[in-house]
Amino acid sequence: SAVISQKPSRDICQRGTSLTIQCQVDSQVTMMFWYRQQPGQSLTLIATANQGSEATYESGFVIDKFPISRPNLTFSTLTVSNMSPEDSSIYLCSVVFGATELFFGEGSRLTVL
């Protein structure tokens, strides 16, 4: 399986600010995704991070709020913009490794005050 590193592992932010989360994979992967896990909840797909093109967002998520970059096959960033307390969640990077197996990073726990 791939080793997936996320930074920061946790952060406390003020309302109205933005935070960029990084995801680094130790090998090249074609498919990379960003998920959100709200407190005590399940995981929800935010978007597919496409290498060299704009991310593909799921219903309910928009680029202005969650801009994503994917400059190469091992790295992606997710920015949470103009944060509110409702954005307090764990944000997780996921990659496809092998034929169909999907693996997750340890997540970035964000608290917005």
Added chain:
Amino acid sequence: QQQVKQSPQSLIVQKGGISIINCAYENTAFDYFPWYQQFPGKGPALLIAIRPDVSEKKEGRFTISFNKSAKQFSLHIMDSQPGDSATYFCAGVHDYKLSFGAGTTVTVRA
């Protein structure tokens, strides 16, 4: 609308017992069904997975049973251990995108 329904929300089992978690799905486009185990403060870890053309898959103490006609699948944890205490998520996959169940918190009492 949640595409994968998972039950129970939580369960308590004695050490050595069997934990059973059930999931049902609606989307027949799903072509892969993984289970993830998540400990507090950690990301979900892939536990075991099955394709819809297989009725059962066993890996160690973990078994998936799959009923394609009923659109249901379940996870059995045999000989449950305190280290198995975690939250378990089932999921359906289509186009590499995961649709998760709500999760089941399993507590194994020593």
